[in-house]
Amino acid sequence: xxxxxxxxVVPIQCQFKSFLGTDLLLDTVGRVRKKLNKxxxxxxxxxxMLDSRTAQETRTVNAIQDQLSQIATIYPAIPKSIAFADxxxxxxxxxxxxxxxxxxxxxxxxxxxxxxxxx
Numbered sequence: 001x002x003x004x005x006x007x008x009v010v011p012i013q014c015q016f017k018s019f020l021g022t023d024l025l026l027d028t029v030g031r032v033r034k035k036l037n038k039x040x041x042x043x044x045x046x047x048x049m050l051d052s053r054t055a056q057e058t059r060t061v062n063a064i065q066d067q068l069s070q071i072a073t074i075y076p077a078i079p080k081s082i083a084f085a086d087x088x089x090x091x092x093x094x095x096x097x098x099x100x101x102x103x104x105x106x107x108x109x110x111x112x113x114x115x116x117x118x119x
Contacts, residue, residue: 002029003036006119007043009110012064014050014057014077019064026071043117046110047077073113076106 002008010025012018022045033040045068047061065074079102087097095104 002032002040005037005040007041007114007117009043009046009114010072011046011048014047014060014064014080016056016060019060022064022068042072043114044073044075044110045071046075049080050077051080052077075110075113078103078106 008029010022012022029040029042045064047064050061051057061077068074081101081103083098083101084094084103087094090097094101098104
């Protein structure tokens with residue numbers, strides 16, 4: 001898929017090991033750019049499942065911002081919420097399940113930014 005893609009959006013769960021795994025993905029992207037798809041761009045990083053009550057997850061979001069903002073856009077974090085699981089269990093989109101959920105504002109911003117990409 002990286003060979004055919006024009007852009008890559010990278011979700012990163014706000015956990016330390018998930019953040020460390022981003023290095024492996026970036027290495028893979030580098031290899032793909034060298035041999036298979038020189039035009040592959042990273043459209044942005046999306047911190048996900050943030051529980052801002054925990055110091056560890058807050059530190060991880062800060063590290064994402066500090067270390068990856070030179071590579072691509074860092075979008076606002078999508079908060080951890082049981083509403084995602086509840087909507088999924090009911091087999092309906094979050095926007096239908098809870099049209100005022102805080103995560104929708106973040107996701108709508110991401111969508112609007114991605115729609116502006118030149119492909």
